[in-house]
Amino acid sequence: MKKVIFLFIIIIFSLIALYWYKPVTIDYFFGITRILNQENNYELEVNNKKYKNCVFKSTESFDKKRKHNFLILYLRDLNLKSKFEIIVVNLDEKVVGYFCGSVNCYDKVFGYLFQSDMGSFYIPLEDNAKGPGFDTKLKLEGKKIDFYIPSERNERLHIQLSKK
Template sequence: MKKIIFLVILIIFSLITLYYYKPVTIDYLFGITRTLKQENGYQLDINNKRYDNCVFKSTESFDKKRKHNFLILYLRDLNIKSDFKIIVVNLDDKVVGYFCGSDKCYDKVFGTLFQSDMGSFYTPLEDDAKGPGFDTKLKMESKKIDFYIPSERNESLHIQLSKK
């Protein structure tokens, strides 16, 4: 009996710790978060410096009725000077956007990116009304995606995605 009580207490403590450290993983258990797998078919370069394990693919929205084709760039763990840590590249509409919600809507755990239901929304960078009105100079070719995002120093960060 003591072992069962100890095990229950250990599980409850583990869940509380997990919620405190990585809250989006607990939301996954309740179905309001999904996992995005890493997209290994693209190589990411920012200002001619290569970064690995940052590109993820999203093909299904939360309402399950509509499909989309997004690349999610998870830049939070990188040492880059930009206010935009989650970049969304909508391959269907040819738009670059940023996630503008809470930091808790995205989190990376053991190489898997967790995205909450609110994390599936984005604002285009070129939108003057809701976004910063920044010209991304987006160019999409068959094997290359090239665009810019604003940095903290009123400069632009050059982002290149190349198919491997």
């Protein structure tokens, strides 16, 4: 009986530690977070420097009725000089946006990207009313996606996605 109680206490403390360290993972069990699939068919380049394991795909909204075709670029770990750490490329509407909510709405755990229900919303970078009004110069040509995002020093970061 002592082993069962000890195991139960260990599980409870592990869940509390996991929630404290990565809160979005616990939300997954309540259905308000989902895991996005890594998109291995695209290579990411930022200012001609290649990065791996940063492109994810989202095809279903949380209400399960709407289908969409989004690429999510998780740039938080890349140490880029930009305040936009999560970039959304809506391939259906041909628009580039950014996520503007809490930093806890997206988190990468063991190579998986967790997205909360609020993380599924984005604001187009070109929107003058809600967004920065930044011209991304988005080009979708065959197997290439090419656009810019603003950096912290009023420069542009050149983003290129190439399909393998």
